[in-house]
Amino acid sequence: MDCVDCHNRPTHIYVPPDLSVDQSLLARRLDGALPFLKVQAVTALTGKYDTTEAAMQGIAKTLHDFYGQKYPELANSKQLEIRNAIDEVQRIYRSTTFPEMKVNWQTHPNNIGHFYGQGCFRCHDNQ
Numbered sequence: 001m002d003c004v005d006c007h008n009r010p011t012h013i014y015v016p017p018d019l020s021v022d023q024s025l026l027a028r029r030l031d032g033a034l035p036f037l038k039v040q041a042v043t044a045l046t047g048k049y050d051t052t053e054a055a056m057q058g059i060a061k062t063l064h065d066f067y068g069q070k071y072p073e074l075a076n077s078k079q080l081e082i083r084n085a086i087d088e089v090q091r092i093y094r095s096t097t098f099p100e101m102k103v104n105w106q107t108h109p110n111n112i113g114h115f116y117g118q119g120c121f122r123c124h125d126n127q
Helices: 017-026 037-045 052-070 072-077 079-096
Strands: none
Touching: 017 037, 017 079, 037 052, 037 079, 052 072, 052 079, 072 079
16 A cells, blocks of 8 residues: 555645635635634535535525624624625635535545544555
8 A cells, every 4th residue: 555545636625614714714815803704604615505606695695694684783884894705705615616516525535634534544444
């Protein structure tokens, strides 16, 4: 067995939703001052969508509805920040998930570090 038997990388790296959101928060493409943004963004990114267009609508609805219902004053005063958050989460989705092809971070996991997969036992299972 060689390292590349398990630790192969496709040419397109499919980053998990939580890491994608973390990267956008660190790069300040998402406003960390919006309450529960990471939870809501990951929820929107992991929704079940049949098409990319349905995902774009679902992401916008998830974030818009959350802030409108839970934080109506903030939804009025931070409309631009919420719109920017929707745009960024949609961008993340378009670069990491392809529902028409049934491809995402789960179909092509990154096995470096064994954080999201079965770990060592994916390959090293005493067989």
